[in-house]
Amino acid sequence: MLSDADLTALLLTLRLAAVTTLILLVLGTPLAWWLVHARFRGKAVLEAIVALPLVLPPTVLGFYLLLALGPDGPIGRLMLALGSQPLVFTFSGLVVGSVIYSLPFVVQPLQNAFNLIGKAPLEAAATLRAGPWDRFFTVAVPLARRGFVTAATLGFAHTLGEFGVVLMLGGNIPGRTQVVSIAIYDHVEALNYDSAHMLAGTLLLLSFLLLFVVYAANRRIGVVKP
Amino acid sequence: MSLNAAFRYRQGQFTLDAALDLPAGVTALFGPSGCGKSTLLRCLAGLVRPRGHCRVNGETWQDDDRRLFLPTHRRAVGLVFQDARLFDHLDVFGNLRFAARRAKTLDRLDELIRLFDLAPLLHRRSATLSGGERQRVALARALLTRPKLLLLDEPLAALDARRKAEILPYLARLPEQQPIPILYVTHNLDEVLHLAQRIALMEGGQILAAGPLDALLTRLDLPLALRPDASVLLPVEVENHQPEHHLSALRLGRQRLWTTLLALPVGARTQLRVQARDVELSLDPPSRSAVLNVLPATVMAIAPHRPGQCIVRLAIEQQPLLAWVSERSRQALELEPGKQVYAQIRGLEVA
Numbered sequence: 420m421l422s423d424a425d426l427t428a429l430l431l432t433l434r435l436a437a438v439t440t441l442i443l444l445v446l447g448t449p450l451a452w453w454l455v456h457a458r459f460r461g462k463a464v465l466e467a468i469v470a471l472p473l474v475l476p477p478t479v480l481g482f483y484l485l486l487a488l489g490p491d492g493p494i495g496r497l498m499l500a501l502g503s504q505p506l507v508f509t510f511s512g513l514v515v516g517s518v519i520y521s522l523p524f525v526v527q528p529l530q531n532a533f534n535l536i537g538k539a540p541l542e543a544a545a546t547l548r549a550g551p552w553d554r555f556f557t558v559a560v561p562l563a564r565r566g567f568v569t570a571a572t573l574g575f576a577h578t579l580g581e582f583g584v585v586l587m588l589g590g591n592i593p594g595r596t597q598v599v600s601i602a603i604y605d606h607v608e609a610l611n612y613d614s615a616h617m618l619a620g621t622l623l624l625l626s627f628l629l630l631f632v633v634y635a636a637n638r639r640i641g642v643v644k645p
Numbered sequence: 646m647s648l649n650a651a652f653r654y655r656q657g658q659f660t661l662d663a664a665l666d667l668p669a670g671v672t673a674l675f676g677p678s679g680c681g682k683s684t685l686l687r688c689l690a691g692l693v694r695p696r697g698h699c700r701v702n703g704e705t706w707q708d709d710d711r712r713l714f715l716p717t718h719r720r721a722v723g724l725v726f727q728d729a730r731l732f733d734h735l736d737v738f739g740n741l742r743f744a745a746r747r748a749k750t751l752d753r754l755d756e757l758i759r760l761f762d763l764a765p766l767l768h769r770r771s772a773t774l775s776g777g778e779r780q781r782v783a784l785a786r787a788l789l790t791r792p793k794l795l796l797l798d799e800p801l802a803a804l805d806a807r808r809k810a811e812i813l814p815y816l817a818r819l820p821e822q823q824p825i826p827i828l829y830v831t832h833n834l835d836e837v838l839h840l841a842q843r844i845a846l847m848e849g850g851q852i853l854a855a856g857p858l859d860a861l862l863t864r865l866d867l868p869l870a871l872r873p874d875a876s877v878l879l880p881v882e883v884e885n886h887q888p889e890h891h892l893s894a895l896r897l898g899r900q901r902l903w904t905t906l907l908a909l910p911v912g913a914r915t916q917l918r919v920q921a922r923d924v925e926l927s928l929d930p931p932s933r934s935a936v937l938n939v940l941p942a943t944v945m946a947i948a949p950h951r952p953g954q955c956i957v958r959l960a961i962e963q964q965p966l967l968a969w970v971s972e973r974s975r976q977a978l979e980l981e982p983g984k985q986v987y988a989q990i991r992g993l994e995v996a
Contacts (some may be wrong), residue, residue: 554746
């Protein structure tokens with residue numbers, strides 16, 4: 420069985436992944452839409468920035484976030500000036516780190532989905548009296564539904580497995596910033612292989628089930644009634 | 646109901662520079678591919694933003710002088726794309742309802758479902774429909790928006806002859822259903838003759854000429870009269886039927902024409918299509934000829950057609966008729982405007 424501490428870490432990880440995925444869907448959808456439909460100079464620069472977390476070692480990302488969010492960093496100082504605590508070593512700090520870390524995993528599937536839809540159905544909707552928001556929610560979103568499912572799944576799963584960014588940014592405070600991957604690392608460090616097994620196995624099973632359910636469901640998404 | 650528009654729109658090397666002034670009824674927008682027909686429709690629908698103005702039935706959709714440009718969804722425009730563009734995430738009924746809910750025409754759903762025979766298709770996904778079925782749904786969907794201007798971008802181009810025959814009757818009835826300007830893009834002269842009362846000829850992004858179909862068909866300075874299938878339309882009235890010969894007699898002014906037996910009542914009015922290549926000219930009435938229809942005609946104009954060949958515009962009972970003659974025959978017969986000839990018509994079909 421999982422110890423209380425391990426269970427706490429697991430729940431914290433799930434909460435972190437859920438909050439991160441939610442924020443990423445809210446931020447990533449307009450960003451992906453904009454990248455597909457807007458024409459502006461320097462679009463390639465923005466796309467490269469969005470894709471950076473794919474290639475950077477998480478420790479690099481975590482290191483710069485630590486500097487930026489810490490009490491001496493620009494954002495940390497701003498937080499202090501506004502009368503709140505810096506985000507490092509807090510759950511909110513982990514959320515900020517995870518959002519950046521998992522950004523491409525949400526934005527890119529959405530970008531692909533919007534690209535695939537193209538302009539044709541949106542133009543048709545416009546000739547049927549649908550305004551821009553109407554077109555987005557009743558045509559683009561349902562046509563991109565597989566993209567949304569993929570984006571949410573990848574964003575969630577990728578955050579579940581986060582290690583480097585959390586370690587740099589959040590440390591290892593049980594109940595506040597200790598996530599499963601770090602708890603496992605601790606167990607292994609302490610040669611406590613049984614506990615490591617339990618936790619690692621749980622994460623493995625959870626991740627597999629999540630992906631399995633999503634892929635199975637994705638195949639069966641049929642006609643959506645208006 | 647009328648349309649008045651003028652646009653100037655640049656797209657890379659291509660420039661559209663076109664003005665249109667249309668009454669209600671079907672106007673064919675006719676021209677080679679790449680001449681700007683679809684771009685013109687996109688300008689009218691507001692899908693691109695040209696310079697110029699656009700007024701439909703007294704309502705201004707675009708006026709650069711007043712810095713006015715209505716976005717597509719605020720224009721009462723119906724547009725049927727060549728590829729139908731049904732929504733794949735909705736079934737047929739969902740597609741129709743999409744339009745009806747937004748245009749507040751839910752009460753007309755039943756009528757249009759009946760008009761286009763869509764009842765058996767309502768719960769099919771659009772991806773499973775045939776080309777003809779898709780176009781029928783797209784037409785019904787466009788009509789549900791209660792358009793004041795209907796734009797049809799080659800709605801039959803992707804269909805085979807059988808599917809065309811399936812949809813043509815619906816299109817032919819549109820002017821009665823909706824007395825609004827209908828712009829029908831095509832490069833098929835048969836469709837023009839079947840459907841349109843007026844024609845606008847496009848070439849290289851410009852409107853060459855626009856006007857009533859019968860007038861433009863016989864203008865020798867326009868590309869229509871130079872086509873291999875150049876034709877005229879003759880308005881005729883059914884005089885009587887002779888089933889024993891499998892013939893019907895038709896009246897064209899004081900002249901009589903024979904055609905294969907028609908399923909029209911005596912007194913009915915219809916149009917005959919006569920192709921230029923089916924008309925032969927002679928100075929004397931041919932004796933002992935097998936051609937049934939020989940009519941006295943007057944040469945009105947002659948223009949070169951192809952090397953060694955001319956196209957001749959004739960008048961029969963005030964009605965224009967086109968004929969091809971070789972340059973050699975034109976000289977031999979001394980054909981020139983005002984000359985009296987006999988036109989032998991070998992082929993007639995009801996348009």
